[in-house]
Amino acid sequence: MKNVINFTCIVLFMTCSYLVNAQIPEKEKQYLIDFNKSTVGEQWQRKWDLKSDPATWHGVEVANGHVVGLKLYRNNLTGAIPNGISALSHLKSLNLAFNVIEGELPKDLFSLQKLSSLRLEMNKISGTLPQDFSKMAALEELSMFNNLFQGEIPDGIGEISNLKTLNLSSNYLEGSLPKSLEKLEKLERLELFGNKLAGAIEVDLGRLVNLREIILSYNKFEGDLPSGMATLSNLEFVQLQGNDFRSLNSLLRMQSTKLAVFDSDDEFLNLKFGTGEINRTRIVDTKYEDAKRN
Incomplete structure (x- = not known):
């Protein structure tokens, strides 16, 4: 009887192993x-x-x-x-x-409906971003900084309803921010450092209520910063320097009490919200995180 039990266990083990390692x-x-x-x-x-x-x-x-x-x-x-x-x-x-x-x-690549994390940063990938992201409803992380992407950020990016991280920093993207960005209500990190993005920001940033980090530095944005940004109570990391904003006065009413880093071209705001840390970019932090997360 004992031998029968042992044989049965062996068969079950081999079956399970086959299922686990099935081609x-x-x-x-x-x-x-x-x-x-x-x-x-x-x-x-x-x-x-x-x-x-x-x-x-x-x-x-x-x-x-x-x-x-x-x-x-x-x-x-x-x-x-x-x-x-x-x-x-x-x-x-x-x-x-x-x-x-x-x-x-x-x-x-952009038809993978189950993809939740797409990380292609620090390569030499070129071309433009696709117009249609409608099949990527599961995507939560889109990180493609430090590549050679050109063209505009497509309006279709607002279709990624579950997106939490959007990092397109250090590319050659141009044009204005698509208004569809304001539909990304789960977004926590918006990082567009070091592109050629320009014009006034027409996006209602106040709708991005979960935003913790916004990095718009070293582009060609101009006009007044949208007043809705001041209502974002979860902001921790803000970088706006190196643009042509006419006014950042709306940030005088900033509601966030969690700011750890604030950099802009307005010295008064830097003193008001700054932490005394040396200016740094989100790119540096991202490299460090990547080394830990792999």
Whole structure:
């Protein structure tokens, strides 16, 4: 009887192991192989053994028989992200930050309906941002700072209703802020440092009630800063310097009691809200966080 029980346990264990390590669909595996080739996998710091189970490959996360994560942060990826990434239809997290990826993003990247985190910062990705984000309702984090993106921030970005972090700093984006941004009521971090964005800000910033960080420094914004910004009670980190704002007087009534950093070209406001810290940009903090979060 004991032997029968032991045999049954072994069978159950082997069955469970098989289910856990079951091969992903062939189309998902093939895309990963194509991705490896397109980004010069033989030069990666942590390479893949393409003869082994994809679930064992560095940065590949598999759950319920599908690829749900691709995290190849700081792994010496070069080349371009190949078309066909929609094959990874269960992907929830894509982190390719701090590599040397070039070229434009595949259009089908923005059709991944389950993606909640997209991090492509510190690469050399070029092109423009897509107009349509309607399929990305699950996205909470969009971080693509320090790339070569051009053109305007599309109005469609307001469709990402669950977005909490938007970081497009240090690119070559131009034009005005799309008014659709005010629909992102869950947004906590808005970071647009060091672009060529210009004109008056027509966005009702007061609607972004969860905003903790707003980084608009070193652009070409002008006119009066929207008065609604003063009502944001959760603000902790504000950088507005290096623009052509006519007036920041609306911030004299700032309601937030949580400010840790405040930088602007108005010395009176800097004294009123400043913390005495050396001026710094959110970019510096982000690099530090990325090193911890990978």
